Amino acid sequence: MLSLDSFWEDTRKYWADLRSIGPVVIVTDGLRDGTAYYLTRREDMLEVLLDPNRYVRTAPSPTRRAVDLTRPLLRRREVNADMSSPLRERAAAAIDSVAVAVASGKAVMTSEIGSLFADHVFFAMTGISYREELPQAVSEHRTAFLSKLVDQAGNPIDDAEAVDLVEMLVLAGHEALAAAANNAVREFLVKPELYDELREGPQRVADFVDELVGTVSTTITRETTAAVTVAGVEIPAGSRVELCVGAPADGPGGRLDFGTGLHQCIGRHLSVLALTAFVQEWLTL
Template sequence: MSAGDGVTGQATVSSLDDSQIRELIRRFSLHSKETQNNAHELFAEMRKSCPVAHSEEHGGFYALSRYQDVYDAAHKPETFSSFPVTIPPFGNPTPMIPIEADPPHHRNYRTLVGRQFSPKSVASIEPYMREMVAKIIDDLAGSTEADLAKEVAVPLPLRAILELYLGVPEKDWDMLKDQFLYMLQPDPEASDEENQERSMEAGLNCTKYFAEMLEDRRVNGYGTDLISDLDQAEVDGERLEDDEIFGFCLVLVPAGFDTTASVLSRLLLMFAEQPELRSQLEAIVDDPDKLDLAVEELVRYIPPQPGVARNVTEKCTFAGEELDEGDRLLLLWPSANRDPEEFPNPDEIVLDRQPNRHLGFGSGIHRCLGAHLARLELKVFLQEFLRRVPRYHVTPGQEAVWHTGNTWGVKKLPVTFEAWSAN
């Protein structure tokens, strides 16, 4: 099964000539619709001719496209700092923990929340996850039309992180979702300064909200949520500062829902555009081992993030390029995951692909803390959705609407269903 030249799930775009490709690489940006629409054509050219490509956007940065280079950079935290983790930066004055923390502090921070996201802890919430998916499908049942991005892809991971991990009341879910999307999905038509101002304001609003939650826990008693755990935790014998707790929250919420929502939304669009993929998944959905392999392949093919940034801490030579202290790198997970040097037939979905050393969840010390949770969400979603929801197509006269930014996904997916089963 092959993808088009653009982002998986979008319509194939016309091929670009060499000069157009060079120009788009020169202006490469994860916030650009042109970059998104031509992503895999650009990635292929970058891997071939300029694996350490330079973009003039956002003050200038280098983009790594080959699997081995991306992997190696992710495993050199002493040379490539994770603060800031985006290009352009969010604008936060202190690192967001633990994703923007470097060694040696990073390990201590990550250990604080590692238990809640361990395979054993995640497995324990499967019944609740299945209830969440069933409720979402129940709300859809019998509908002629729906927006699957709004009604399926976002609510599931959003509810999982806010309800199961943070204990946020339902009345506040939409407010927090909107604020975090301001941070994660900048307006591609606005300037970096305008987007940064909006992001900082949204971050401040979320911080105020979590400060109120923290004060409530201290006054009325701790619960089993992460904020309660963090306020009672110690690092090297010292309790966390409030700003450190808020830093955790500012990472855990968007990382806990927007990345998974990105994968779900694109997968839902693929079901409409590539019904043969749905048929292949339906044939294995009741086989846990085969489904596990399929989930890994889907994450390789449509990784949750298009890339993360690193900051060069010292003058060095990397992948043949002379880098100076302060230079910025962008590690392109999707390009690495399509590198033919690592993956045979990389532009095809091979549901039983083995081995599959994909970088869909990142790599190195910052490998996605919530990878086990994301796998569970995708697996339970596929099992329940494919069994109960009829086939559908994008509603005639409408179209899927994509967003760019620190995740790439579908923010509007209007579909029309075939007849629902009486069951």
Template sequence: MIENDVPATAITDPALFADDTKLHGMLARLRRSDPFPYVKAEGHSPFWLATRHATITAIELDPKRFISAPRQALFSLAHIEKSRALAGDKPPAERMRNVTGMDGEDHRVYRAIAQSHFMSKALNAIRDDIDAIACEFVGRMVAKGDTCDFAGDIALGYPLRVIMSILGVAPEDEALMLRFTQQLLTSQDPEFNDAEANPLKAMSEMFLYFQPIIADRRAKPRDDIASVIANAKVDGAYLADRDVFGYFLIIATAGHDTTSYSLTGGLLALLENPEQLGKLRADPALLPTAIDEFIRWTSPVKHFTRTCTEDCIIDGKQIRKDDIVVLSYPSANRDEAIFDDPFVFRVDRKPNRHLAFGTGPHLCLGQHLAKMELSAFLREFLTRIDHLELAGEPRRVQSTFVGGVKRLPIRYRFR
């Protein structure tokens, strides 16, 4: 990877993330020359930028000194001010919570509500459903003829349909749920940034949508994750509806775009490395390692933030109480100290100690579901595909938080 002179402050610029060469060139230079810089970017609170795999791992494994509250992502001061204005000064008791923003005992208790249901063994109960959805979406490609925008036409809707089925959302509401999730994640990309869009309004509409589903699962529990969350109790009492919704919300958003970007970016990597596509088609047993390489290579979640609770030394730098630390997952996943040939895409990469799902107590709850979805789709796709090539220029989304390939025109032929 050729390094470049892009400054560390560019990590706050959404446009940087639409250019993989510039992004990874900058991060490679930082890992080599200043792996834990203090960044003062215009329009943002100052923060420390962790670029090395070992540093990020150490911080995530130290949840008492580095907490998720009060922020999980690096937002501009203008964005924070706008959000406060839209939300008003609601007291803590009236605010929705979700598990990613919790720490300590609260996080442990809330995470435990659904954790066992997202483990591999429990997910086997919905494997056939996921396989059927994968088959349906490969069928959509067939119906489109010999070309499509794989990102928008297929990869965006496939994981959303899986999440919808888990949360009890009817298939006919797919377009509505897509609008909710896209507005809530509020891409910084000008192509998708609707000046009229109001994330908090979308959240309110989504809350109203899920209320009857929550009530239904409490009245008539089923053997599904939606019922588990709706009927969860803490200290003998049901969770407040807003907290049940917070759980539904994080599953819907965290499990949608991330898996979509992994699938689209992974397919692009196969197209750019045809020998790896050939290797995977010749040996389907490589599918598990290929999926991990998809996830490492794309790193859909670009960062999370932590707030320091006490003065400490990290990588020889003095960190003060209340300092913000940004954890760069794309950087960790190309760290030369951890990965052999980190800028080479290999479907048989093993070991693959990527941090795309994080680590420690906040290790991604949906990692096994994401891998199951990717496996189901790729198995069906690779079995049926006969020819595959690019049909135009791929384009990446401009986003500092969650992002990947937003346009992937392809030409194909099925058997």
């Protein structure tokens, strides 16, 4: 496993410190006015994620219909077939525009690069640069993704609903995708040996992307609808429970960066493919 020393080591230490306290860490949060229960064991987090009746989301979540309409289009096979080439093209375009800006003497922040790439992922999905043009892109079936979204058999969907669904996906993933791309750029800038290592062993890009995902993992928040007991700790009804998704052992079998069960992130395959395309294109520089 490759190591992102500038970001990942501090994160690992933070999770390790939490794990050393116990499976349930009780934190008094002055900013959010209350007590939170941080869970650090994978088995406890899985129990929470798979029980949406006793542990409910605190933020708005996609409707069941929205998930049913978008999930089939964002499975690994469909994303690879429809989005691989567009994502590589948009990654190249984003990186080229940064190179042009730098060559002209403009100072470019790494945060700008990540945000720009996230915008280009939106372009790969829709074929447009500005969200104001989204209704027209939907009506014209501008990309394979939009065409499949609107023309799903057995699921009548009008253009207005399709626009709402695309907006939902963009808002859900833009910030985390931009942050992960930022971290990749920073890591390449401070560790040229990592850049060389990945160029010489491109098969290790998947490991690097997996760790990139870990650099933006924080917590998944739920609220209890009834009193529960987790690892011997009694948690009252109405309590905030924070799932420390990066705390378990490293690797896809340990961390729960994208959640699981009913509320698993529907854009996880798109996010991984997009980051892979970005890293692969950066390695061509």
